[in-house]
Amino acid sequence: MSDNSYVDTSYSSASIDALRERIAQAVNDVRKQTPLAQSFTNFVTINLVANAQLAAGGTAAMSFLPDDIVDTAEIAGSNYINVGTLLPFYKEALPQIAYKLHKNGKTWVLDPVAAGIGKTRTAILESFRTYPPTIVRGNASEIIALDAMWGLAASDSAAPGTRPAGVEAVDEVDAAIEAARRMARHLAKHSPSGKGAVAVSGAVDLVTDGEHTFRLPGGSAMMTKITGAGCSLGGVTATYLAVAEPLVAAVSASLLYNRASEIAERESNGPGSFQVALLDALWNVTAEQVATSEIIED
């Protein structure tokens, strides 16, 4: 693949120790620099997204109008788009916004919530193929659905025509590995920095930049008992993207969430207190706790 200009050679030595240093730096940089990440996100969990970005150390601005987005993107370090619960005007607004972010060289994270449900959502997600995000974060079925929408299997030279071994695999995340890798390569090809990443959330999270793939064990099953765990992880990934390159941002955010959710599970007595404890833990967990997490290269 020597002719692929998008190969991220910074990880050619595959040193996980070097990655850990960058993770610690990202966690600390967010807390020192309080970077602004702008979000266009669903109304169900918009409050938790903003509060999670603040608890991780960043600042938050939520916008839906193209003129607001463009103005705010000028002062934001990165952006986040989540297609969870759609309103009619999104169909026109979101393709415009993706185009303008691209044109202005802005980085953004996509959360393709419920990819495959509803023709409006499908039209929006398809439109992002040409001006794609810098990072995609979703669960396995969303990544597989988006990969199919974008037709990446057919056009990706590194893995032409391959399909996941089995969508019905016990570990769902495994079913999305190839889709995630070729999606990351597609993102990198269109990214301002030539770098992109895909994060697949599951029992064991998986993050890839198309070249290197990491598994991140841990976390809490209580994350599925509050609404917005995934959405807010997407928002915090954008917060980290304001200070770090895509792979480091995606890994750091997933690790932060895994450690924080483990602490929150221990300190809570149900989903109400779990969400409160999660926000506290995002605030209190140390950069060292995050950076010394188990990281398994695939």
Added chain:
Amino acid sequence: MSDNSYVDTSYSSASIDALRERIAQAVNDVRKQTPLAQSFTNFVTINLVANAQLAAGGTAAMSFLPDDIVDTAEIAGSNYINVGTLLPFYKEALPQIAYKLHKNGKTWVLDPVAAGIGKTRTAILESFRTYPPTIVRGNASEIIALDAMWGLAASDSAAPGTRPAGVEAVDEVDAAIEAARRMARHLAKHSPSGKGAVAVSGAVDLVTDGEHTFRLPGGSAMMTKITGAGCSLGGVTATYLAVAEPLVAAVSASLLYNRASEIAERESNGPGSFQVALLDALWNVTAEQVATSEIIED
């Protein structure tokens, strides 16, 4: 009333013990089956609705576009519509959605929040008369207002032209009994299963299927000091409707809320900690605690 095909004969023996068994089963079935209930609900409390459905053991999806609703209704066990805070496009979307749910034989719960305020809300609520929900849950004045909008007093043969004894009654719920009963009969007449129910929230909740009427004492006055207590009860009623018939679903959800709010009041120190404790208690209260609640047949 032997000629009324909508009469729920399963309660003809009026055995409250049999009802208790069904309540316990509903509570357990939700926790085992984690059924999906889809919601079209106001933005003020949409997060609490989703979190309450999760805390009760179900799963949640929130949608506003007709194409999303129809797709999601295919995989959902039931649906919830709440007209609390309206946006302009609801006026066209909601009548369409009610029609499609009806056409596809889907069950749904209506929360007629603020019935009587604003001509847009009135137009929407009036449109539901022809393709009505399976369950209506509201406070006494909302039930009375909706009954008047639908002109049910004039058309209901079981109680032609009767009016509530007094809207100014000390116990507001009493003022809505006749409206609730004839509304339940109207719902049953149009329901896929031939069954419907109306729940009137108040100091002592009241639930009726048009034949049998039950009073459910208890709960906490702190429920009026957080926003979304009623909305989230409506959402959880939809969660139960995914596994139980309308009367059982409405009674189970109201009892769950009464027991959970009593626990939350004891464990909290104000409305902030009350809401957190309420979600925890929805998660922790046992099926037995719910099913052995005081139930008074009217």
Added chain:
Amino acid sequence: MSDNSYVDTSYSSASIDALRERIAQAVNDVRKQTPLAQSFTNFVTINLVANAQLAAGGTAAMSFLPDDIVDTAEIAGSNYINVGTLLPFYKEALPQIAYKLHKNGKTWVLDPVAAGIGKTRTAILESFRTYPPTIVRGNASEIIALDAMWGLAASDSAAPGTRPAGVEAVDEVDAAIEAARRMARHLAKHSPSGKGAVAVSGAVDLVTDGEHTFRLPGGSAMMTKITGAGCSLGGVTATYLAVAEPLVAAVSASLLYNRASEIAERESNGPGSFQVALLDALWNVTAEQVATSEIIED
């Protein structure tokens, strides 16, 4: 300034003791009368606004449609408009709403969130010049931006053409004093009661009616680590405006928030538990604690 009919002579004796009595009365009156304040506010923090109004002792109704707003304003004691996160239809709805509130003699509080960002927000805020709110609450840069949009420096006879000493002042609030004072006079001129007020939130809050200016020290830095601290203070200001005149309402709400946030900071372990404790403290803080706060006349 003897020819200025808008001068609020009720404070000509400048007795802070008299002000304290009115503050205590406002806090108690809200808890006794549970007044309804209606809000048109952003979706990010709409839930916290409603919960804060309830925790302070009021009741809440959230509306976006002109017909809902007009109907609800008839039964509400005051209203709140927040331009934080805009949807397309706001551009038409908000100028209409401001006009109707004015025409019907209703009081309202404006939170000019992010004033200066996006041409839609600018068009909306400019339209409020003719039918202005009764109180404006914002941070220093929002007050300065709104003052510039309305061109108040040029038209205010009390301080013709003066500009804030320095926008880059260490204490941002100081930079907004002159803008706040002339804005308060502009509001008073158009207010049903002939009275208006401006509250500038910052490290030390500042409230003025254009004649008297008070600094309110204290509060918690954790307020910047949750989303909606300012929005919900705006909502609670509207709650107080339902029972008190503008200056007293604005001072009372700011003091309530300062005392409650100090308690919440002591009782919490991060931003999640801080928000919970803040709502509890809004509920539990006494009228005496609020009214005996430090108040410095400028």
